[in-house]
Structure formats: structure tokens, C-alpha cells
Amino acid sequence: MVEYELAGTDVADVRFAISPLTELTLSLRTFREPGRYPVHLPWLRRTEQARERLDVPLLTALTNEALWTPDYLTPRPHSPLTRIDDELEAAAGVPPHRLLDDLAAVHPRGLPAPLRGDPAQVRVRVAQALRTYWDTCFAPWWPRMRAVLQADVVHRGQVIGAYGLGAMFAGLSERIRLEDGVVRVRLGSPARFRRSTAGAGLTLVPTLFTRAASAPISPEEPPTIMYGARGAGNLWQAEVQRAPGVLTDLLGATRAGLLTALGDPASSSDLAGRLGVTVSAVNQHLRAMRAAGLLTSARHGRSVLYLRSELGDALVGRPG
Template structure:
């Protein structure tokens, strides 16, 4: 993936609620994507009457997944309603072209009785798929969105900090081990990566995701803005019902709640994120974080409208590095 000067100026981070809805349904259908999400899988319930057979057809392995189903957010605060409206506004000709690329792949040898109904009226298929994605959001993601959103916010804030301190090379190197940056080009290893892609002034959207693991997804076909979806930091602890139990000595020195918060900050996080993870009120978490920061165990910094907390070297030493 080759960057011109203007592409470097047009790289941005975004959150995509619609992507999470799409990828959550995909995760439910494929056991090899469920490793980090087993507590969620046990509780997740797909909407009654959901057309999963059609959805399965649109997530081939290997093969092309229609990009109109997950358009890149236009801004950092794009809602799922905005994204679903964007899906419904996709021109029927674009929908048909992408459906054909997905469904008529000769490697798949799909029967005509499965394919023809979807291609007969692309606009109707588009609208039905938008409804299905909306149902995935309501049933699979929306109940957990505060927790998921907090983790994604924390990921972006930490990446922005890395960018400010180490530049684009350090940022790209830390996003995923399958990425290699040489100063003008980004090598992406993965099944969705094209052999060669010139951004040509379109820039690149970087989207962290909790449900993309273990994949790394690059959307590169026009007319969509090039988008890289990568696994967010901290997904392994996303569904933990509570924080790690602090050692008695640490709990005795700091108090059990503050010791638990200190242990939970193995990765930088926000007040909201910690509250969602630990089942505490944001106000209570905020007070304890302020106290820990006052005695030099935590540091904090602002990234946009979010405040991130992280252990200081002293705080890490007290936890034993855990």
C-alpha cells in the first residue's frame, strides 16, 4: 500500500458500530473466531427469523465480502443509524456488482437457486440486508456497546499517543504484527490484501475492532475509502466479569478497590471503560483513579474528549508487572 504526501495527511481513526454488528454475527457462525469471546457467545442470541443462510453466503472463506455492507464511518461520532442509512443509499448498480463478485466467484460453485434471488432485485436485497444488520446490532452488540465502545476508545487514544511520541512508523508497527512500514509503503499480510495498492490521495481509515480477530481486514476497492480494520488492544479481558483479584498485601496497602483498579490497568483505559469492565459506577472509579494518581501510581493524559489512565513505573512495580 503506497502513500503519497497527501495520504499521510488524510489518515484517520474511526469507530464503526456497523462493522462490529457485522463481525459479531460472523463470529457466532465460525468457532475459530470465538476464542476471546466465549462468555459473550454463551449469552448471545440471534434475532428470531434472521436470514442466516443469506448472511453465510456473503462471508465466504476464502472470497470477497461485499464492501457496501460495512462502509467506512464518515467521522469519529458516526452512529449505527447513520451507517445503516448509508447502506440503504448505496446505488443498486454498486450493490449488484459487489454481490456478483461475491456470489459468482467460480471457486465457490454456488447453485443458481441460492444466487438468483439475491441478484434479481439488488435494491430489495440491499434493504433486506440493512434490516438484518440492524437486527444484529440490536441483539448482539447494542446491549454491550458501552463496554465495547470504552475499549475501542481506549485503543484509539493509546494509538494517538504512540503517533505523537513515535511518529507514523511506530504507530503502524504497533497496530499488528502483519504490518510492515518502510516510510512510504505499508505491507499488509492477509487474505484481503491486494498485491499493490496506491492510495492516490484517498488516505486511510484505521478502525479498531473487538470482533475482527484473528483477521486483519483491508478494504481497498473503489469507490470506498481505503480502510484497515485491526484487532483492538485488550480484547482478551473484554468479557471478564470482574478484575483480577489483588494480592492481600496490595489490597491491605491500597484498599481492595484501588488495588483492583491498579491491576486492571495492564493496558491504558478510561474511567468509563474501567467502570464497564469492573461493574462499578464511573463516579466511584474516577475518585479512586484520582487518589492513585495523587500518590504517583498512575498517570493520565487527554486524547480528544477522553482521558486515559495508565500505571507509572512505580504502579507497575507494585503489581509485580501483572
């Protein structure tokens, strides 16, 4: 049981924030127990080939059989607009003693082979593996993930305004309760401590990769609670497309074909081969549709991967 004594019972002591690195780290649980996260099976299938190119032994070693993860890789974010680059930079500079303490907390019986060796080198390997994992499996889908997380934050704010903090905390998880100014979180870990939020506040972090509630296992960490975001079940819903003629009349045959094809990330060269259009022509169309807000893009190695945005999904007919 982790207990946080709220320094004040008003909204000022509680804030919401989103952490890309927390999502990245907690998603590693699906490597060990994909069956416990059935909602993400479509994403796991879509990224199966990409994950074959990752340092899977090291990434898997960042969790244990109880699905704990190192605290330094689930940092307390400072806003709903936290950037992955900033968080990975901070993780790459974590002090060696902190690295060892956090890894030992996850693996008290001894570190797995991928995490052994000089702490400075382990720190670099972990940061590099996570960066590759982000670029390969997360960046193309992050706009969709972030939209679900941000929608959850808006909803929680509405609950506070209508019913108060107690109702909001009760709605986060059955493991979380606010009683007499103390937020109590029942965890699956043996962590037991109580601390005040005075001077630090309490940060609530929605995540797509927890089934209940999580909190740092060390009382030295800033007061933080991670909870399951609403709407995760809709994130990977199968696409429902309107008749192709509707899009063709609106966008033209080539752009309609590109928009329809980009339910999964793809590069311009891949799209050119699939649609029988030159790469230069595809790039011209992609830039125009991205400027119109229909696509998002992310660099992967030497390629740029494109993916439909929420607006593009709505135009094709995918339920949001």
C-alpha cells in the same frame, strides 16, 4: 498485497475512526467460525437465544468460507463518533450495481440463495436483517465495545506522539508496515493494488472482530485499514463481585440487587419477576441509576433493555 502511498508522512494524512456497522458486519464471521474467535464465546453464549430469532441464513451469506465480507457493509467511517443509524441508512440506499458487485466479489462462484433476486429487495432484506441483529445482539453491549475501541485509538495516538508513525503502524499488526512512505497490508484475499491517499487520506479503523488486518478488496474504495483493537480479550471477562453488603449499604437492597443482576441485558419486567419487585418500582430505580450513569439502555422491540455501564461495572467490582 494492498499498498497505500501516503500523500504526506505526517499525522495529517492518517486519521482514526470507529464504525459500528463495520463491527456488526465483521462479527458475522463468528457465525461461521466461532472457534476462531474464542475471545467472543461468552458473548455468543449470551446472545444464543436472541440469534435464534434472526435471519441467520441471510446474515451468514454475507460472508464466505474465507470470511470475506461485502465492502459496502464495512464503510469508511468519518469520525470516532459515527452512528449506526447513519451507516445503516447509507447501506439501505446503496446503488443496486454496487450491491451486486460487492456480493459477487464475496461469492464469485454464484450468490447463495438468500442473496438472490431483485437487487432492490435484497438490499432491503439485508438492511432489515442487520438492524434486527444490531438491536438484539449489539446495542446492549455497544457501550462496552465502543469504550475498548476508543481506548485503542487513544493508545495509538500516544504511540505516534512518542515514537512516530512507523512504530504505530508496526504495532497494528504483523501484516502492516510503513516503508518509504508506503503502507503495505498483507491480506488473505487475492486483492492486489496500489493507490495514493492524496485527497482522501488514510483511515485506520480498530475492530474487535479481526485477528490480523483487513482492507477493502477494491481499489475504488477510500483508503482504509481495519486492524484488531487492543483490549478485546478483557471485554467479556467474568465478573468479580464485592460482598453484597457493600452495595446494599451504598445503594439500598433493591438497587444493589438490580445493579448486580444487570451484567447481562434485561427488561424491567424480567427484573421485577427475578427480584420480586413491582414493575413500576423497578422502572423508578432503573431511571434513577441510569441518570446517575450506572446503567445504559437500548430499545428492543417494545421493551427497553438495561445493562450496567462501565461505572456500574466498577462499582460492582468487574475489572475494566
